[in-house]
Amino acid sequence: MVLALGGSxxxxxxxxxxSFYAVWGYALFMWFAGSAMCFYVWLQAHKLFTKVIPTRFNRQRREVCFMPEGATQPLFVPWESLSAWVVQGQSATQYGITRHYGMGMGFMHEGELVSVEFQCGALQLAIANWEAVRGYMEYELNDLHAIQDPLELQAPGDPPHEGLHTFRNARASLHRRIREKEVGWIYGFFWYVYHVMTLWTLPNHLVEWEIKRIAKVGRKALPEAMREWSEPLPPEQWAKPSAELLRLSAKVKALVKRSPRRAITEIFAEVNRP
Structure with missing residues (x-):
């Protein structure tokens, strides 16, 4: 800047x-403040493992188990009586418009809504979360591999989280694709550049450490009623879907087959239209 104004x-x-000495103190303070805030959020999230019992889905019984905050006994609700929703909101500031998305599910119990809700990064992700749950309960999805590993980054026997094995499988897949001329060396070069810029395997090591910490901290013990409810049933005792659900499911599948690129929300709306 000084050179531009004619200085030496x-x-x-x-x-x-x-300029550096003038701002480095403020920058250091902001870094410490931001790190402390992130650490606090991370710590609070980890404490939930010892405080919260997650919602459980039992497709053999075709029931959902909720454990509301402060409750001493779980609540069991039939799967087909469960309500689910996706919400979208937006807020405007001087910098632009920010959109927010979320997904929730719940049911009415003694005149009050019992529900769980969480934020999602996009509307499609919110819908996908519900579709994963619905697909599991209707026996269309039987394992995490069907919905979690479209890039085949997990070998048989690998744990479901994205740890060091994920990185190694991705690198092996890259080398295979280069050998088979599926991609060129330029693609491989930038693959390595990207992972070097994202600290190589450090994120995967952090995931491995976090998984071990969660296992060490443990989770909140399940109530006896929930443990008994979670036990498997013999096939002859499995609950059956209602005739109405089978009719609607068949109609949805027919519409999806006819228009595979059509939004699933439009298909659901058409199926439920009077």
Whole structure:
């Protein structure tokens, strides 16, 4: 800047040094404050493992188990009486419009809504979360691999989280694709550049450490009623879907087969239209 105004290189260097010393204290404070805030959020999220019992889905019984906050006994609700929703909101500031998405499910109990809700990164992700749950309960999805590993980054026997094995499988897949001429060396070069810029395997090591910490901390013990409810049933005792659900499911599948690129929300709306 000083050079642009006609100053010498020495004056420019002095200006840069003075600017650095003028702001480094504020920058260091902001870094510590931001790190402390992130650590607090992370710690609070980990404490939930010892405080919250997650909602459980039992497709053999075709029931959902809720454990509301502060309750001493779980609530069991038939799967087909469960309500689910996806919400979208937006807020405007001087910097632009920010959109928010979320997904929730619940039911009415003694005149009050018992529900669980969580934020999602996009409307499609919110719908996908519900579709994963619905697909599991209707025996269309039987394992995590069907919905969690479209890039085949997990070998048989690998744990479901994205740890070191994920990185190694991705690198092996890259080398295979290069050998088979599926991608070129330029693609491989930028693959390595990207992972070097994202600290190589450090994120995967952090995931492995976090998984071990969660296992060490443990989770909140399940009530006896929930443990008994979670026990498997013999096939002859499995609950059956209602005739109405089978009719609607068949109609949805027919519409999806006819228009595979059509939004699933439009198909659901058409099926439920009077």
């Amino acid at each position: 290189s020495a004056e420019s260097w002095e200006f840069a040094v003075d």
